[in-house]
Amino acid sequence: MKTLRLLLGDVVLLVARLALGAVLILRGWSRLMAEGGMGAQVQYLTDRQVPAPEIMAWGATIFELGGGAFLVFGLLTPLIGAVLAVEQILVIVWTNWFNGLQGGPSGPGFETNLAQASMGLAFLAFGGGRAALDNLFKRPKDDVGEQQVMNDELADEPGQDGQESLLPIS
Structure with a gap:
């Protein structure tokens, strides 16, 4: 029974890594390719009085592209999970908190950010499973x-x- 539980845990971690990695890559790519490019993202953060909006916009985009790829392959999974949790908490505090959990006319809510921060904490705690390339370096x-x-x-x-x-x- 314990072997089945371990196998199921590895499959769940693999599916979660692939799904979240793909979401992060897609989001980072869409920021780069959106109308207005990174300038629009910087302006969005400036309007919300985020400190160092240009650094934050580029940092988040680069992290989402690179961190998403790392998650897909299972590289540095606990570290990527920790950074993702911190990033999403900062997004909630700086941009979405006042819109509420589900959002409204003033903008999007933070339910997706909260779910991603939780997944980041799970990867921090449990790693990427036995199917992650992290295991090659143990x-x-x-x-x-x-x-x-x-x-x-x-x-x-x-x-x-x-x-x-x-x-x-x-």
Whole structure:
């Protein structure tokens, strides 16, 4: 059962990484290619009195393009998740907070930003799963430590009668 749970977790993290990575790339690309280009984005941030609007506009766009690609491949997933959470919280505070959760006539709400910040926190906490390229850069475990982990996992598996074993497996 634990193996199935681990596999399901890896599949969920893979799907979430691919989906959010694609969304970020699409959003960054649309900012670059929108009518008015980055000038329109800078003006939008200037109108909302965001500090250093040109740096923020370019920084967000570059992060969304690069960070989205990194998420798709599962590279630096916890770091990308942390930066995404911070970015989305800043977007909420600086541009969407006063429009409310769902928005209204004055502009868009922050429900999407809140969902993306939450996903960023999930990637920070859980990484990208075993299908992420992050795993290529992990140090291999020593044999003794790996054997102990395997024994601990086996001890967590329920016995034939459905009860968990309280005895360590040696």
